[in-house]
Structure formats: structure tokens, C-alpha cells
Amino acid sequence: xxxxxxxxxxxxxxxxxxxxxxxxxxxxxxxxxxxxxxxxxxxxxxxxxxxxxxxxxxxxxxxxxxxxxxxxxxxxxxxxxxxxxxxxxxxxxxxxxxx
Numbered sequence: 250x251x252x253x254x255x256x257x258x259x260x261x262x263x264x265x266x267x268x269x270x271x272x273x274x275x276x277x278x279x280x281x282x283x284x285x286x287x288x289x290x291x292x293x294x295x296x297x298x299x300x301x302x303x304x305x306x307x308x309x310x311x312x313x314x315x316x317x318x319x320x321x322x323x324x325x326x327x328x329x330x331x332x333x334x335x336x337x338x339x340x341x342x343x344x345x346x347x348x
Contacts, residue, residue, distance in 0.1 A: 290328075291346075293321040298343050302333065 293311065297318070300306040308315040322333055331338040 290321055290325050293318065294325055294342060295346060297322055297333065298339060298346070302339065 293307070296310050297307045300310065304315045304318055308318045311318065326332060331341065333339055333342070
């Protein structure tokens, strides 16, 4: 049985994982990226993690082109300074989304 990821925290959960030396992530630009409708970065992250990092399955579930998923994951990585190809960073994201 797959665990369903739910984001009970506000979308800036990604900011908790951002490195200290990064730019201020509380900017309106960052907040607007996290609230994109209908598919925000948090939803993309949840889906990406739920599908074990599979670009294709994530794209199918979000009804997006695989390159759109790659772009969104790159945005998440750029904003947080984390690398979703590393298991340690995936675990950190997974745990942050469960909080």
C-alpha cells in the first residue's frame, strides 16, 4: 500500500529545506510559484516522490509533458538547493511534506 503524501503545512515547507546562504525565499515571487494553479510546485514534488522519481509516471499523473515535470523539479531544486536525484534529499523532502 502506497503512503499518500499530503501537505498539511503551508506551501513554504520547501523553505525549511533551503540552505541558509540562499536568497530570501519568502519573496512574493517564490510564494507565487508555490501557489501555481492547478499544479503547484508542492503538488509536483509530492507526485514526483510518490512515483519514486519516475519522470514518466509523474508526468502521466499530473497530465503534463515530461519536460514540464523536469522543469518544475529543476525549479524546486534551484529554490531549495537540494538535489532530488540524491536519496538523502528525497527523504528530507518526504519527511518535510509529512509534517
